[in-house]
Amino acid sequence: MNKETEFVNFIRDHLKEYEFSLIFGRGVFLNVGGARCMGYFYEDAGIKEIRVAKKCKSRLYVVAHEYCHFLQWLEAPKSQLKKESNAQFIVHEVSIGNMPDRWTDKQVTDAFAIIASLERDCERRTVKLLKEWNIPFDEDLYIRRANLYVYMHHMWKIYKTQRTKYDVDASRRALKMMPNTFRVQSHIKIPARVRKELSRAFFE
Secondary structure, rough: OOOHHHHHHHHHHHHHHOOOEEEEEEEOOOEEEEEEOOEEEEEEEOEEEEEOOOOOOOOHHHHHHHHHHHHHHHOOOHHHHHHHHHHHHHHHHOOOOOOOOOOOHHHHHHHHHHHHHHHHHHHHHHHHHHHHHOOOOOOOOOOHHHHHHHHHHHHHHOOOOOOOOOOHOOOOOHHOOOOOOOOOOOOOOOOHHHHHHHOOOOOO
């Protein structure tokens, strides 16, 4: 058994202890309520699962990332989980342009701040987990993409959509601007120059 298989089996077994399932979708992306992603963690209404797009190139890292969301879930008190769930709903709806006027500006801002912070923490956990398991990965590139992902939450809030002209995650120009450490507070504020660069990807 190779290291990657052992890693996935470990995650699957840990999830089973809490009645979660690890499910692989067939494509490069998963369709989730009007949005597309490579993976997600879900716990609600009796459904407990992690789903990952089987054909995405970074599948193993996506598994690790979503597993770290599971670890966050394990550690968080119920009151925090409810707050995060409500925030996630708002972020999802606003990000796909649904009912953007349903919430106040403060509610939307607070929701995006909660989820961006959650994602930043999850990315930090993921890097630590991959290192602990000696899973080979380009740490510099991973952290740049992680910071880009967190910064994109600011952009989704501004533009009220996740639709872009091109794949921002594959943009060398954008990635070059990203910090390769987690010392930056990417969940709190997006630098003007980063916002200007990422704005190029959105439809005006």
